[in-house]
Amino acid sequence: MSERIMSGARTVVARALPGPWGRAVVLREGLAALLVGLVSGGLGAVGPAGPVPFAVIGLGAAVLFLLRRGLPGLALVGAAIGGGTLGSWLPLLMITSWSAGRRITRARDAVAVFLGSFVLMTAVSLLTDLDEMPLPALLGVGVGGFLLLAVLPAVFGRYRAQRRTLLIALQERNDQLLRERAMIARQARLRERHRIAQDMHDSLGHQLALISVHTGALEVDRTLTEGQREAVTVLRQAAVGAMRELRGVVGLLRDESTGDPQEAGGVGEIERLTGASRAAGTEVTLTRTGEVRELTPATGHAAYRIVQEALTNAHKHAPGAPIGVALRYEPDALLVEVVNGAGTPTTAAAVSGGQGLTGLRERTRLLGGMLHAGPAPDGGYRLAGVLPYDGSGSPVTDDDPDLPAAPAERLPKRRPALGCAVVVAGVLLSVLGLLLWGGVKFFESLDRATLPDTRFESFRIGQAETEIRDQLPPGSNLMTSSYRDAGPAAPAGTACAWFMSDHQPDQLASTKVSRLCFRDGVLVEKVHYRADD
Structure with a gap:
């Protein structure tokens, strides 16, 4: 039972941390994880949080960084959840998105992982920031941020991975074509060598055999003198030697990978050549x-x-x-x-092929x-x-005239650069649209949170709350939440409303705030004060 548990644990570890883990890889991944953990933990624990949040945030970021190779989807989801509430994890979100874009090859799985990450990131953001930001603004910021920090790195990672895969495939195809061309050329040469060998065997072999037979018959002719018989013997030996060389050459032509140098005519046969010339009187x-x-x-x-x-x-x-x-x-x-x-000049024309x-x-x-x-x-x-x-x-080279022409290259139907460019253009256009929409919403919120001074001065202490509420703008918690605690203390038991004045001071770091407080259905206080940003 324990062996089964250990085997399962090793399988899980191998799946989460795929190798090979050489010294260079261990050093690189360890230093990178340490750096990511220190940056994420340091940025996330700014303030009086203490060492425990620092260690937890940094350790979580380091673990997710190490899991990005074996479990890219899980690492992306974890980084998205953390990025929804921790700004320090946004760099980790970009890293895990890049890795997920490279390693998740199936489009269905990639869409599911990124959609789930976005939903979880947005849900965490809603739970933590709903009181400070309106829901439409929070959704817009979430969509734009996820497109820039997650989708865009993933697209670049997918493009790089597909480009590398395409280059490797083209290189392998090119190597295969070269091997096939070399093989075809070698087969063509072998066929031609076999044909030449067969022609030499059928023609020259027959003629040399006839010469050997006739000279052998002349050797035993009693009408020849001793000198003539010696000359005939030299001729017969030359014919026999020529037949032996012919057999060697034919064998060498039939198989270019083997060949006995003695049979095909090697350095050892030069002694026989010179001996035959001496026997002829030279x-x-x-x-x-x-x-x-x-x-x-x-x-x-x-x-x-x-x-x-x-x-x-x-x-x-x-x-x-x-x-x-x-x-x-x-x-x-x-x-x-x-x-x-x-030599001695001769009038007889020498037979020569000139080749x-x-x-x-x-x-x-x-x-x-x-x-x-x-x-x-x-x-x-x-x-x-x-x-x-x-x-x-x-050796066989690309410019060998015996090689057949290489087939025309066909461009791949799938063009990753074009697809990635379309996605990047879509992301950038979406972010631009969200920025424009955010700008419109910002000015709408500013208008909702602004109360003109003339209207503020028209309100009287003791005036009915319902009458005043009908003249007030809707207000915006996003624009006024940071100014509520900056002014004088509100009267006890009152419900107050905060607005920005339409006449702001010249100092950029100061904001003029209008506050109206109600108790028992009537206005009990109205006050202007300045809040420093």
Whole structure:
């Protein structure tokens, strides 16, 4: 039973004081609650009230301030009840109204909470101020004050909350659109890679297989000389190597996330490339300098392609020239350099597609590197590439031409700024109307409480009360209540009426008051006196 009670208590506390309560939040909320309590208690206990009202008022304000996050409706109702009789709680009313406007999301609940707060605040004001202020004036002041101190902060709080929610939703939608665009672009690239891989497998694979079969048959032909047989063997090995590379490239195209650098052609395969060139009768040297680093499959494959393209161009354009291949492991990048000397001029036209160097430049650019190709000082040719170790391909960006166009943004149908502006305009117009109405009522009360001096002088001691009452204005307790105890003591057993004179002194801090006292149905005293405001 005790465990159930403890569990329920923890649930109530978690609901009233929602977390998380980190050190910064505890410090911020504690200092703010202390400040609100001190201000509310200090302003509410002005005068001879003593320390007990100060502590009660301040503690109540601090508690309601802390409850504004978990129980915004309850905090607003409590602040409204206190604000109806304590002027020191009006700042707390504004704070709780702001919090309620932010946290009460359902319109029906918000209307019910604010309407109930207004009714309770007005009822408390009527019970405490009815003797000093007429009912219409009290209602007008209550409506105007509640609109300014409660509704207006709530509207601003609701606007801020809706704007934040809208911005978060737009950010999440934008992130989702970017992810979807990246996914669509990746799928489009994968489909194109699969298509290219299939075409390469079906066309080049077939041709290379035929070359391998025919060269294998020539190897066992007894009519060939030993030199011819060695040349055929080199051709067959080249065809087999080309088929192995083709399988690696096809596999890499089919799955861009995986790929064996040995199968797709990596740094480890450069030794085989140079060996094949030596077997063909070309002088090729391979040197490695620096600390060997592990490369990504894309970087290793790019290095392999640079060496392969350079060796192919050297064999075509400078047959018989010596070739130097260098792999230099620099601190931040791999330098691949191939230099061939000037070869023997040939009259045979070399077969060239003209796209090798273009493809290499694009490959190195996507890896974040660069490629240099040009004549060497000794008349030969130099091809060099710089490949960063962390090169992993170009990321998908918003300006990627492969990406589909983003859909046109639709403006949200709900516009919180417009709705809040309408409510604020309505509140301000209502307050302006109440101020005008209050001004009219004030002058009406002033007229009701003013007795002309000529009429006051016309009254005679001993004149019947009914006759005098018929000539008196209705009077106003609001305008004369503070002046009743300022003049001379009224005769015992009399009923008096107080009015303001229509001829007031020049001093702004003084008011001329007219008093008529009746006993047994006749006028027994009439007196003028000045009351200091």
